[in-house]
Amino acid sequence: MKLTILGCYSATPKINTNPTAQVLEIKNHTFLIDCGEGTQVELRRNMIKFSRVKHIFISHLHGDHCFGLAGLISTFNLLTREADLHIYAPKGLKEVITMQMKLSNSWTNYQLIFHELTSTSSELIYEDDKVEVHTIPLDHRIYTNGFLFKEKLGERKLDMNAILNADIDMAYYRKLKQGGDVPDNQGNMIDNSILTKDPKPSKSYAFCSDTAYSASIIPIIKEVDVLYHESTFIEKNEALAKPTKHSTAKQAAKIAKKANVGKLILGHYSTRYDGLNEFKAEAEVIFPNVELSRDGKKFEF
Amino acid sequence: MKLTILGCYSATPKINTNPTAQVLEIKNHTFLIDCGEGTQVELRRNMIKFSRVKHIFISHLHGDHCFGLAGLISTFNLLTREADLHIYAPKGLKEVITMQMKLSNSWTNYQLIFHELTSTSSELIYEDDKVEVHTIPLDHRIYTNGFLFKEKLGERKLDMNAILNADIDMAYYRKLKQGGDVPDNQGNMIDNSILTKDPKPSKSYAFCSDTAYSASIIPIIKEVDVLYHESTFIEKNEALAKPTKHSTAKQAAKIAKKANVGKLILGHYSTRYDGLNEFKAEAEVIFPNVELSRDGKKFEF
Numbered sequence: 001m002k003l004t005i006l007g008c009y010s011a012t013p014k015i016n017t018n019p020t021a022q023v024l025e026i027k028n029h030t031f032l033i034d035c036g037e038g039t040q041v042e043l044r045r046n047m048i049k050f051s052r053v054k055h056i057f058i059s060h061l062h063g064d065h066c067f068g069l070a071g072l073i074s075t076f077n078l079l080t081r082e083a084d085l086h087i088y089a090p091k092g093l094k095e096v097i098t099m100q101m102k103l104s105n106s107w108t109n110y111q112l113i114f115h116e117l118t119s120t121s122s123e124l125i126y127e128d129d130k131v132e133v134h135t136i137p138l139d140h141r142i143y144t145n146g147f148l149f150k151e152k153l154g155e156r157k158l159d160m161n162a163i164l165n166a167d168i169d170m171a172y173y174r175k176l177k178q179g180g181d182v183p184d185n186q187g188n189m190i191d192n193s194i195l196t197k198d199p200k201p202s203k204s205y206a207f208c209s210d211t212a213y214s215a216s217i218i219p220i221i222k223e224v225d226v227l228y229h230e231s232t233f234i235e236k237n238e239a240l241a242k243p244t245k246h247s248t249a250k251q252a253a254k255i256a257k258k259a260n261v262g263k264l265i266l267g268h269y270s271t272r273y274d275g276l277n278e279f280k281a282e283a284e285v286i287f288p289n290v291e292l293s294r295d296g297k298k299f300e301f
Numbered sequence: 302m303k304l305t306i307l308g309c310y311s312a313t314p315k316i317n318t319n320p321t322a323q324v325l326e327i328k329n330h331t332f333l334i335d336c337g338e339g340t341q342v343e344l345r346r347n348m349i350k351f352s353r354v355k356h357i358f359i360s361h362l363h364g365d366h367c368f369g370l371a372g373l374i375s376t377f378n379l380l381t382r383e384a385d386l387h388i389y390a391p392k393g394l395k396e397v398i399t400m401q402m403k404l405s406n407s408w409t410n411y412q413l414i415f416h417e418l419t420s421t422s423s424e425l426i427y428e429d430d431k432v433e434v435h436t437i438p439l440d441h442r443i444y445t446n447g448f449l450f451k452e453k454l455g456e457r458k459l460d461m462n463a464i465l466n467a468d469i470d471m472a473y474y475r476k477l478k479q480g481g482d483v484p485d486n487q488g489n490m491i492d493n494s495i496l497t498k499d500p501k502p503s504k505s506y507a508f509c510s511d512t513a514y515s516a517s518i519i520p521i522i523k524e525v526d527v528l529y530h531e532s533t534f535i536e537k538n539e540a541l542a543k544p545t546k547h548s549t550a551k552q553a554a555k556i557a558k559k560a561n562v563g564k565l566i567l568g569h570y571s572t573r574y575d576g577l578n579e580f581k582a583e584a585e586v587i588f589p590n591v592e593l594s595r596d597g598k599k600f601e602f
Contacts, residue, residue, distance in 0.1 A: 012379045015346050037372045038339050045316050061404040063375040067368070071338045074364040078313045092404040096397065103362040103393040105443050142406050 001026045001151075001203050002300050003226070006042035008267035008293040010210075010232050010246075011064035013037075017271055018295045019064035020209055022228070023048050026149055027130040032056045033147060033207050039068035040075050046296060050076060051083065055126065057133070058089035059209060060144035066093065070100045077108045084111040088125050088133075090143050091116040117145055122220050136220050138211035140245045146208035148220060156196035163195050203301060206261070209268045212241070213251040218259045226301055227261040228293065230268035234278050237270075249279040253286035263301070267293035302327045302452075302504050303601050304527070307343035309568035309594040311511075311533050311547075312365040314338075318572055319596045320365035321510055323529070324349050327450055328431040333357045334448060334508050340369035341376050347597060351377060352384065356427065358434070359390035360510060361445035367394060371401045378409045385412040389426050389434075391444050392417040418446055423521050437521050439512035441546045447509035449521060457497035464496050504602060507562070510569045513542070514552040519560045527602050528562040529594065531569035535579050538571075550580040554587035564602070568594035 002025040007018025019036025023046070030052035032039070043050065058066050066089070076085065085108075087093070094114040101107055115125060117135060120143075126133035129152065136146035155177035163176070168190070172182035181192050206221040209230040221227055232246035241248050247255075249266055256264035264287055266279050273279075276292050283290040291299070303326040308319025320337025324347070331353035333340070344351065359367050367390070377386065386409075388394070395415040402408055416426060418436060421444075427434035430453065437447035456478040464477075469491070473483035482493050507522040510531040522528055533547035542549050548556075550567055557565035565588055567580050574580075577593050584591040592600070 012376055013342050013345070015342060037369065038342070041314050041316060041339070044314070061401075062407070063372050063401070063405060067372045067375075067401075068338065071364050071368045074368075075313055090404075092400075096400050096404065099393075099397050099400065100362075100364070100368075103391075103397065103443075104364060106363070142404075 004046050005293045005297045010268050010270050014271045034065040035068040036064045037067040040072045055086045057147050081110045086113045088115045091118050139214040140210045148206045150204040151202035153202045154199040212245040221259045223260050225262040228265045231266040232268050232270050249282040253283035256287040263289045265291050265293050305347050306594045306598045308337050311569050311571050315572045335366045336369040337365045338368040341373045356387045358448050382411045387414045389416045392419050440515040441511045449507045451505040452503035454503045455500040460498050513546040522560045524561050526563040529566045532567040533569050533571050550583040554584035557588040564590045566592050566594050
């Protein structure tokens, strides 16, 4: 998996701070997560091919997470895109985008397929043979979801020494990879675990922005490899975090610790702060493996 | 008057090309003209105070001219603006913006006042004691207006030598400034032109983007000091200009010549071109006083 941060600041832009947008490259997919104003330019700047983006996940309908979508859809159209575009977003966005297209008389040449989200419990919203995407209901001022991206466990690996020793017919290899028990040449059933090894562990990434501290997400994101959790504020500004339903870096770290994740990435910083070191320092006290997102930064895991 | 080009490129962005937005500073106003995606950041980059923007003029509802508006309105709100904001735009934009505000549960603290444009002939849309703004109906794929900004002629200037010679009572000075004839001490009416001088000539600026070549705008923009006229293409790509209802640099220059304007500024360049010199060279053959707009460039006149 490769995560590219296109923007990691909250609303009220400064020069050279971009609102939320990320690209997750996972199992040959290029998933766009949130699409704040300017995302189309940031995709270009980070050399991510527009044609590779086929699925866009929008957490909520605050402008700093979705006001770049109409422009991106229009640009795809001008570039004569033909491939379907799937958009997973709270109910309502379809109506706005449709009205914008109508007023500009710019219907897309390609299929624009909205998957409208309304559930307040976690649901599976995308699945193929390699990847699953689940929502993570968050606690924000308006209806908001994070997203959990999970590689599916691959096939079991054949232990060729064991297979040759047990004298298993090649016709059974496919069943073995899928985890089934198979007979040897004498007709004795052999347990799968004797003949195969565990597949490579599957990776997972959880995106949680924007949200107040919410213990209810912990079971959903339990033991993910990487958690991006918003930290709009640092602890000294907790009084601002509470009414706006945002988190502090310390709260993000608490969630990371309780969910026993592999790594925590912080982001969605308020532009009021001059630097980001305090975010990291504050979180590390609670949870050691913390990294700061920055616009244009790439994470591989 | 001072014109700041925030963006002068057409849709399909490259890195570091901004869609259309301009700021015209005229008689203590800061008028924003069009508001493509990213305009709020470009306002910051060009150090134009958000609080000074009280009137926004939107030419048409293609995204590269208005997709920055929702973000700007939201940011004004986050910055606790209180002053009214007037938006002059084609009918329809109010509905979109209202829906976006509703979905993000972000009603503005300040009054958002839409002036919905539907007329296909030129109309006066703003007036105070110093400035007038008229629409310039353009010929584009959807309903589009340019805007003509005119300083009003100031008061006539008193010719103090002539006034003292003619022995005019001070009580008549105000009437003289307003152009009236007044009596001398013997009661003889004296012609205003003997006692006053012409005021400073008033300046005017016409913004025309996006449009096909349209001779019908010539009477409206006749003898303006500065004309911004779109030139999406150069002449060799005229075949692209026609169906998209855009202009070439040569066509922009023809309009400038026929309208006998003071200066022509070109812009709304397609991002297909590597440089802009050909635009200028092509226009100069027809009309000599041509300048190229560039993102961040300022013109004073």
